[in-house]
Amino acid sequence: MxxxxxxxxxxxxxxxxxxxxxxxxxxxxxxxxxxxxxxxxxxxxxxxxxxxxxxxxxxxxxxxxxxxxxxxxxxxxxxxxxxxxxxxxxRMLTSQMGEWVLLNVLRFHRQDLEYRALQRDRTWLELPAPVTAERRIGILGLGELGTHAAGLLRGLGFPVMGWTRRPRALDGVEGFHGDAGLPAMAARSDILVCLLPLTAATRGIVNARLLGLLPRGAFLINGARGGHVVDADLLAALDSGQVAGAALDVFEPEPLPPGRPYWSHARVVMTPHAASIxxxxxxxxxxxxxxxxxxxxxxxxxxxxxxxxx
Incomplete structure (x- = not known):
């Protein structure tokens, strides 16, 4: 055989x-x-x-x-x-995804987009220092990938929350679950990380309603699937300043067509479905x-x- x-x-x-x-x-x-x-x-x-x-x-x-x-x-x-x-x-898939999440959390936390813009403008300006203990991270999905990422972030001193469909206890992670838990966690997430499986229930979960619940100026990181995000809603939130930046590894469709706005958006960091290979x-x-x-x-x-x- x-x-x-x-x-x-x-x-x-x-x-x-x-x-x-x-x-x-x-x-x-x-x-x-x-x-x-x-x-x-x-x-x-x-x-x-x-x-x-x-x-x-x-x-x-x-x-x-x-x-x-x-x-x-x-x-x-x-x-x-x-x-x-x-x-x-x-373990290698899990480790790589953790690295990618950590890379982008630190990118946003340490104001990398702002410093790169200042560099392009040849402007020497020190921005106010961020406080790790005050940057709240919300993770959608606490499976293998989400649990590992949560541990890495906790190790650096970030307050970490996690949302799941059903109750899930994880040491050092404040848990939220179900329909009521999602908006409650979103309202406190300065950086929202999506590591959910894509199902009928989670498709389009990152939409105008959820993005509108985030603290103004929050960030989005999506390493799960493109179908989790309603693209038009995210672009509108970026353009209004409701969302200050997004790191995206996944899209619908893939490869992302050249004419899509994400390619040239100043507040979007893209990778070509390469976060975890x-x-x-x-x-x-x-x-x-x-x-x-x-x-x-x-x-x-x-x-x-x-x-x-x-």
Whole structure:
């Protein structure tokens, strides 16, 4: 039996080599060269792969998504019914996202946008020093990524709050949950960080109402999915000064078309969905483990809960 591998062309061979280094007996086929469809027992794929195409493989018993986010799996037609889908929960992905969040929190906290503007104008001006203990950080989502980011921020002395759908206790983090908790946390968030999974319930959650609840001059950091943000509402909030700046790593669509306003907005810092990038050598062990578990009929790691949406 064989494993089908489908990702960006530049990463295909790295993934193959990382999997074979752990289990040289694996037969790995690189999409689109799948060979005989009946041979495929597992598919290790990323967002561009067509879920409909996976219905060609009658003996498929496992799908592994090469990332932490799984919203792409919910696009019609979705994965073949009855086939378990696993996502990656990888320490390197988590660490990278924490670094990116920290980078941008400090960028805004230490007035980097203002100092860069002064530099462009050749103006020597010392701005009032910010106080870390007074810069309140609100994190939307306290899963693997949000919990790690919260710990990093707490370690620097920032007051950290977190919002989740259901109550979640986390040491040193003030918790908010549900419909009532969201506006309560937003009203106290000088920097709002979105690390939520994208579901029907969270799509468009960063909208005019939520942005209007933030303290005037607050900042937004979105490392989750572009669908969380209503672009027109964020641009209006930036232009009015309600939001003083935004760091965005994710967009709809991607790649972001050249004509979109974010590209040239003076108060927006962009990265091209690069905040957290899967490193094959780090992620491969859990992929190989799940392939072995699927063969043995054992419980799988990090299964996607399609009812919950992540």
């Amino acid at each position: 064989a494993v089908l591998l489908s990702t960006k062309a530049a990463a295909m061979e790295m993934w193959r080599d990382a999997l074979l280094a752990l289990d040289p007996t694996l037969e790995i086929r690189l999409f689109p060269d799948a060979g005989e469809p009946a041979d495929i027992e597992a598919a290790v794929v990323w967002t561009a792969h067509d879920m409909a195409e996976l219905r060609r493989y009658p003996n498929l018993r496992l799908i592994v998504s090469m990332g932490a986010g799984v919203d792409h799996l919910f696009r019609p037609p979705g994965p073949p019914p009855g086939i378990p889908v696993a996502r990656l929960v990888d 899967t490193i094959p050598a780090s992620a491969a062990p859990q992929v190989v483990e799940n392939i072995h578990r699927a063969r043995a009929g054992q419980p799988l790691l990090n299964l996607v809960d399609f009812a919950a949406g992540y």
